[in-house]
Amino acid sequence: MPKAAAKKTTVNSFTHTRLLALLLTVIGLSIFATKVVRYDYPLSPGARTTTWDFEIYLDFDTNNQPVRLETFIPSNSESRRVSQEQFYNGAFGLRLDTKSAEGRTAIWTYRYPNDRKVLRYRARLVGETESTPLPEGMHRKLQRAAPETENDLERQAFLVWSTDLRRRSADDESLADLVLQEIFVDEDVDEVEALLSPTLPSSISRLALARDVLTAQGIPARVANGIYLDQARRRAEIHHWLEYYADGADHRYFPGLDPEEFFTIWHGTDDFIRAEGISDLDLQVSIEPVNAAVADVAQRVARDEGSAMQWFGFNRLPITTQLVYQVIVTIPVGILMLVFLRQFIGLQTLGTFMPVLIGIAFRETALLNGIILFTALIALGLAVRFYLERLKLLLVPRLATVVVFIVICMAVVAQLMSNTGQRIGLSISLFPMVILTMTIERMSIVWEEYSATDAIKQGLGSLLVASAAYLVMTNPTVEYFMFNFPELLLVIMAICLLMGKYTGLRLSELIRFRELDTRK
C-alpha cells in the first residue's frame, strides 16, 4: 500500500495547499496554545494598568532675558525604574542635577530667548502603591532633636506641644497617629495654627509641620510630592503626602482620599518648578495608562528565561526595535484584509498593495487628517499632472516634477499647521510622497484611458481599503495579539494560501453578470 502512495508523485495541488495550510495552522495555534495555557499569557490587553506614560509640558513667554528653569523630574530608585526618557529642549541647554536628596532636577537654560517657548519631558514609569517600600535610607531611627526655628518663642511652643503629644502616646506609631490627627483632622488646635509656616501654601505647610514634629521625635519622615494615577489625564494635579517609618513599618499619609496608585516625583517642600526670566507659564503634567498586559508578558518572558517560548516573541529586543516590530507585524493583518476584499469582494484599487502602504502612512497622521491630506494632495497632484500633459514631457521627468510638487505641498502644509499650533505638521513629514506620486500617475492613466468615473472609483476604493487597513492595523487587540503572539503570522499565511485556491465567484461578479441570472 505505501508503494501505491509513493507512486503518486504529483499530489493534487489543492490537497497540497490544504495540507500546508493545515500544518501552518497547527504549528501556529499550538505555539499560541502553549503560551496561553502553560505560561498564562493574558489573552486581552488587561484593564489593570501599572505602567504609565508621563509628560511634563512647559509653555511660557520669554522676554530677551536669560532664562533658567528648573523642574523636578522622576528619579530611579530601588523599587522603580523610569524608562524611555525623552527631553524636548528646543534651543535650550539642559543639565541634570541628580545629587540632591529631594529628587532629580532638570535645569534648562537659555541666554537670549524671545517669543513663546515650549519644553517637554516624557518618560514611562511604573506606579507605586501603599505597599511599595520606602527606601533603605528611611529605615533608620533618628536622634531626637529640636528643630531649628526662627525665634525662641516658636521653638518653645513646638517643644511644649510635641512633648505633650509624646506623653499622650504609647509608641512611635501611636505618636504619629496623634500628630496627624491634631494637624489634619481636629480643627483649630491653637498650637498647630501658630506653628504653621506662613511662607508655604497651606496644604504643604501642614505636611511640613507633621514632618518636623515626627523627625524631632526621632521618626524618619518626609514630604512627598507627585501625582495620583487613576485615569488618563491631560492636566494631572500635583498632590502632596507624608511618608514616615515608625515601629518597623512604612507608612504613608495622604491628606484627603487615599489613591490606589500614585507616583512620587520629588521630596521636600520646594516648588515643582523654579523659574527666572519667564512669564505666563503654562504647566501641564499629563499621564496616560500603557497597555499593562504587555508589561505582564515581558515579566513572564523574563521569568521563563531559557524556555523555548521566549523565541516566539519580541520582548528580548531593544525597546526601539520592539516598537518598529509592533507596527510591522500588523501589516500582514492589513494585507489579509486586502486579499479578502480583492478576491472575495472584487474591490478595485490602484496598485496591488498600494492601499496598505497608504494605510501605514495614515498611522502618522491619524485617520481623518490622513484622508483629508491624501485627498487634497492627490487632487493637487492630478491637477499639476494634467497641466504638465500640455507641455508634453517625458515620463520620468514628469513624474519627478510631480514628486517635487508634492514635497512643496507638504512643506506648505507643515508650515500652516505649525502656525495654527496644530501638532500634525510634525508627523506628516514622513507621509510617503513616492506612494502619493505613483498613485497620482496610475490614477491619471486610468483617467485618460478609461474615464474620470473609473479613476475616481478606483481612487475611492483605494482610500476605502486604506482606511479599513489602517483601522485594522491600529486596532489595540490586533496590535496586542500580533505583537505578543507572532506565531499567528503562520495562521495568516495559511488563510492566504487557502484564499489562493478560491475559485468561486466574487461579490462584484454577482453584479457584473446579473444578466445571466436566469431566475425569472
Place this chain on the structure above:
Amino acid sequence: MIGRYRALRRAGLLGINERNLRLVNELNPRRLIRLVDDKRETKRLAMAAGIPTPELYGVIANPFHMRHLESYLDKPDGVVIKPANGSQGNGIQVLMEPMRGGWRRSNGQRAMLEDIRFHVNNILSGMYSLSGQPDVAMFEYRVKFDEIFNPISFGGVPDIRIIVVRGIPAVAMVRLPTAESDGKANLHKGGVGVGLDLVTGKTLSGMQNGKTTDIHPDTANPLKNFSVPHWDAMLEMAAKAYDVTGLGYLGADIVLDKGKGPLLLELNARPGLAIQIANRIGIRPLLNATLEADTEGMDALARVELARKLYRQNVPEVV
C-alpha cells in the same frame, strides 16, 4: 445574494478567480505569456506559421529611431501606432489619412506631428506597458474593414475574439465600435460585444457596458443574424495560434480586411469574461468538456471539427 450566487453557478458562469487558477495559471506558463505580451514576437510567430497579420511598417525602439517617424507615417492609407507591450487596447492610435499638416485620427480629430511624437515618447517610456517597463512603438498597416458590419458599427474596426482552450476554439464574439468607444472595439470603453454561434459564425444577441442589448446603440440596427465571412478560416487561424504559442488559454483577436481577408491582430493570454454576457451563457460546462477532450495527434483542422462538436453538445442552439 446567495440566491444570485447559486443561480449564476447553475448557469455555469466562470469567475475571474477560477479563470486565473484553472486556465491562466494551469495552461499558460509564464515564459510563454511573454510571447504574446510582445506584439512583435506574436507577429513573427504568426508569420512563420502562415497566419496572416497586418503588415508592419516599422518600429521605434528608442529616441534615436524617432527620425524615421515621418517616413513611417507617410502612408496615404493611414497607419496604426501601438505599443508592443500594451494591454487592453491602451495606447493605440489610429491615423486614417494625411490632413492639412497633420493626420486625421479615427475619431475625426486632427493630430499634429508634435502630438504624435509625444504619444510615441509616452509609449517608449512605458506609460502603456504592463509594468511600466520601457516599450517599443509599432507602426502597422491600417485595416480597411469589410463592409459586412457597416450596419452595426460606428467609426472604427470591428474585430472578432475567439477564445481557444488547449487549441480548441470554445467561444467567440464580434466586438463592434460605437460612438462611445471612440472607434475602438474594446468592450470596457463602451464597445458592443455580440455573441457568435461557434458552429455557423452567425451573430446572436449582444451586450454593451455589461448590459444585454439586441440593437446597436448608434445605428439602431438589430445585431442578430449577420454571418461572419471566412468563418472557417478564422477558426483555423485561432486553432493554429495555439500551435505556435503553446498557450492553453488564449484569446485570438482577428479583423476582417476588405482585400486581405481575416488578419490576426493580436493574441491575449488572459482574455476576459465579458464574452459570457455577449453570448448569454456561462461557459463552465463547455470549458470542462474542452479541458477533458482528447486531442492527441490532432492538427488545427481536426480540433476545429472537435470544437464544433463540443459546442453543439454543451451550448443550447439559439433559434
